[in-house]
Amino acid sequence: MSRDENGLGRFWAVLIQFAICGLAIGVALAAHLGRLYLRDPAYLSVVCWLLLLLFAWSMVSWRMVAGSWLDPYSLFLAAAFLFHGGQAFLELADLNARGFLLGRFAPETIHDSLWLVTYALVAMHTGALWAVRPRREILEPPAEDLRDDVRWIGWAMLAVSAPATLLILRELIPAVLAGGYQAIFQTDTGVGVGAIPKILSVFLVPAAFFLLCGSAGNR
Numbered sequence: 001m002s003r004d005e006n007g008l009g010r011f012w013a014v015l016i017q018f019a020i021c022g023l024a025i026g027v028a029l030a031a032h033l034g035r036l037y038l039r040d041p042a043y044l045s046v047v048c049w050l051l052l053l054l055f056a057w058s059m060v061s062w063r064m065v066a067g068s069w070l071d072p073y074s075l076f077l078a079a080a081f082l083f084h085g086g087q088a089f090l091e092l093a094d095l096n097a098r099g100f101l102l103g104r105f106a107p108e109t110i111h112d113s114l115w116l117v118t119y120a121l122v123a124m125h126t127g128a129l130w131a132v133r134p135r136r137e138i139l140e141p142p143a144e145d146l147r148d149d150v151r152w153i154g155w156a157m158l159a160v161s162a163p164a165t166l167l168i169l170r171e172l173i174p175a176v177l178a179g180g181y182q183a184i185f186q187t188d189t190g191v192g193v194g195a196i197p198k199i200l201s202v203f204l205v206p207a208a209f210f211l212l213c214g215s216a217g218n219r
Contacts, residue, residue, distance in 0.1 A: 013064040014129050020057075021126040024119050031115070039111045047114045048088040054118065055081045058125045065132045071212060073128060080124070084117045147214045154210030157203045164200035 030036040038047075058077055063069050082089075090096040100110045 009064040010132070013061040016057075017061055017122075017126050017129050020054075021122050024122045028115075028119055038115055039108045041107065044091075044107075044111065044114075047111070047118060048091050050118055051081070051085040051088045051114070051121075052092060054121060055085070058121070061125070061129060065129050072209060075208065077125065077128075080121065084121065085114075088114060149214075150210055151214030154207050154212075154214055157207035157210060161200050161203035161207055164197040165204050167197045168201055 027036065027038075031038045055078075058081070059069070059074065062074055062077065066073070068074065087096060087100050091100070105113075
């Protein structure tokens with residue numbers, strides 16, 4: 001993609017995102033002033049689909065602006081949507097048999113929360129797109145040997161942290177399914193030797209960043 005085409009794509013992505021942000025602000029104001037009743041049960045599927053479409057558009061627009069599908073922000077963006085809107089995605093796939101958050105909250109609270117999540121994700125991504133600046137030519141790119149070293153460090157950290165993370169997930173997933181998200185904070189963290197898996201799992205995120213940095217130029 002040429003620089004002119006990339007600049008045009010960035011312009012349209014930012015313009016459309018600002019239009020989406022303005023629409024979200026308008027909907028929020030209309031709901032606040034009582035002109036629009038978003039707690040209607042019919043709007044539940046609407047906001048779930050909106051979150052899914054917003055996720056897809058956010059990834060595509062980031063690709064248009066930053067020129068990459070996989071970088072630290074795209075990982076953070078995917079994590080934010082899955083963490084805050086994951087139950088909405090399960091609802092669309094008909095995998096939420098026990099209802100949102102196991103039915104422990106009133107439907108009005110669920111609706112308000114989903115709309116708030118939608119507004120917040122729109123605002124966050126609008127700021128991210130606006131903050132991106134066109135890439136500058138790198139006069140002296142990092143040596144290939146340096147990138148290889150960074151990659152190998154990332155793979156080593158991943159080899160250490162991945163098994164430990166799987167061990168923790170094997171314990172946490174049944175607890176979350178049985179007691180909800182708050183069960184994570186009620187589990188025994190362990191001390192001494194018992195805390196080794198938790199300590200090693202911390203290296204998973206740095207491993208991902210090392211791999212990304214070491215893979216510069218390899219799409």
